[in-house]
Amino acid sequence: MKSGTTISGISLLNFDGTLQNQTLLRNYPAEWIDFSDLRGCRGYCTGDALRKIQNRLRARKHRRITLIGNGNYHYVTYVLLSEIRQPFALVLFDHHTDLAPDAETPIISCGSWVSIALRTLPLLKRVVIVGAQVLSRSRIPCNVTILSEQEAGRLSAAEIAQAVRSAAPGLPVYISVDKDVLDRDNAATDWDQGSMTLRQLLDVIRELKRSRPLAGGDVCGELPLSPVDLLSGERMRHVKKNELANKAIIDALLAG
Secondary structure, three states: OOOOOEOOOEEEEEOOOOOOOOHHHHHOOEEEEEOOOOOOOOOEEOHHHHHHHHHHHHOOOEOOEEEEEOHHHOOHHHHHHHOOOOOEEEEEEOOOOOOOOOOOOOOEEOOOHHHHHHHHOOOEEEEEEEEEOOOOOOOOOOOEEEEEHHHHHOOOHHHHHHHHHHHOOOOOEEEEEEHHHEOOOOOOOOOOOOOEOHHHHHHHHHHHHHHOOEEEEEEEOOOOOOOOHHHOHHHHHHHHHHHHHHHHHHHHHHOO
């Protein structure tokens, strides 16, 4: 990370208002960075929109933990990884691998950003994906290790952390969490979800932090909200569930 920056707080990205109703996030030293005016950035991001995102993020003070918002903007992790100035490993908790083929176009997406990061970020040495639904392993790059949803479900938090350490020996870790890796008791997203519990996720994060420096972290997977949704008790209960999960993940990432 750049020297002289404040790392004790969090950055909150406003693409679509999904974080603005989570009042517990106001208890942290935080800064809001607004992207609500951008076009061409939902799910797929044009080169022009990506440059604007990079420029606005470059000026932020809180660089350690970033809350991105909805999973359609998970490609922002690519921008955050590009700021790291030491060799590192990405540990991705996600129900999807985000390893869609990289066509080497100016377009990055929430489904291809990991592939693009592996191609274009030389300091990214290893990727470990935990909790993903894996249909085929035939095209998984050699520097990617996947602990599938089923495999992670059979392991303890300590065993998952050990598998991560073995796959990425000696490297600082950047932890990216898409809450769709969690079961529906612990998060509510607009993507198909996995079966990891919040407690297991938090325990793995804590285990990793005991043995590896944290190069940074981010969280996404918020539920989109329309103005009508704000009047729905059920929808707002889902928001509260995500808010509590976000707070727990932030606390685990910031601890120590």
